[in-house]
Amino acid sequence: MGTVLSCCGAAPIKIEGSKNGHHYAWSKRIGYRRIRGHWRSNSSHSSVRRRPCFLHYQSSRNRIEALAREDAFQTNGATIVHADLTVEEDVNDMFANISSDKIIHDFVCNAGYLQEEQVPLVDMSLSQWNTTVDRNLTSVFLSTRGYLGQLKNASVQDPSVVLIGSMSGVWGQPGLADYSAAKSAMTNGLLPTLKDEIIRLAPQGRVNLVAPGFVRTRMIKAKLDAEEEMKKVLQTASLRKFATPEDVANAVAFLISGQLSGHITGEIVRLVGGKEGRVLFDLSEIQV
Template sequence: MARFEGRVVIVTGAGSGIGAATARRFAREGASVVLVDLDQEKLNAVRASLEGGQSMTHSADVAKEVEVRAMVESAIARYERIDVLVNNAGTVTTGPLLQLSTPEWRKVMETDLDGVFFCTRAALPELLKSKGCIINTSSVSGTGGDWNMAAYNAAKGAITNLTRSLAMELGEHGVRVNAVNPTFTATGMTEDMLGDQELVQKFLERIPLGRIGQPEDVADVIAFLASEDARFVTGVNLPVDGGLSASNGQPRQA
């Protein structure tokens, strides 16, 4: 397929995990992809793995407004338009609230939430011209709480509702805004979790499809939301969770 031929897609957090898989998916479908991440070496590796389409990399910290503006300006200078913005960059910290330091709290808020705000505001003038779309990476942790993940839950919860708000604000201008809400997915962020077999088994007991998510599972849904197939879809926080959110939380019974 070449659904995104002639379209320009910015993917933040593109150096690994869901962001890298998303960049690959858009490139395979003909998009010109702007890969954004803090780690230039990772960006170079992902770019080298792309099949089809044009691409460029830009090292930037989405938590820093000036770097985000420079990233958007660089994309426009190269491709003269922006059609899709994938706000995927994120970080996480865990632990009881009383052990959560102010710098840890701020890092999660600045990367996960402020980054979405900065990138969206910077790219929006171009998205209004192209009548493009925005896809945010939220989380099942943005629709329900977790133990000992206050900062992450707060940031992702904000993204979940920001997605709805922006969909309402921008719909009349032809810009769609949606989010994906993954569960436990095999990425660099979850590497420690993947090494805990007891924890993995607990997740498998709760996920009806019986496996941990893969980055491509999420990337494929992002591509759908960016495509014309989703032309009448906006304001949606779409679970990509193997059925986890179908449960009311009660344990399996005989």
């Protein structure tokens, strides 16, 4: 039976169900969920097949252990693994230890580090830039490379990879040039490249990306508490609400499932509630 690996850059996601980080959780509707690197969704849909999971963490051991104690993981099996995904030796050791026991069928890569204080590029330090790029992009490179490496010697025909990007990588985000650049590299460079590389290792392998806008997580709590600013954000959103971790988890569960999305690869799922762009100016700042 294939297994699932849920990797997070700085936080966790939880996965179970279908076939088959950072601060997201899954809903109990589809079969998987991921928390700060973990995903979980608990769907009874026939397309969701139970698989044992590996749950990765970097620093939140207590949260991962609590996740692994949940009924679905107790029933289907979950192994906790630790690694700093920005350190090559850590990542190599993690995959070596996993591969000695099981083949990872599906992979969710949920790296997402954000320095919440906005800093214009002109004032940004090289240290901040490097830290953000390492945690959001280098971690994805190292962990995805490790996953693909174990596919070379496996007989997996239809693996699925889901990357977690951000709409900041599509629209950009003033004050977050480092984060936006890293997520844009995943969305516009890594995704289309990987979807054509994975098929050389697994003929029906698929790679897709979920790009959330604002999601109600602790990572952006301070932003969400700024009510007037958030109203301005929602002015251009059809649904006039922010996404939840469950929304992200459900999208990942759909993309992981070969029965639900078996003919979808190289695609970006935008979780923005119909939002189109941003409001740049108050009316008082515009002269006609």
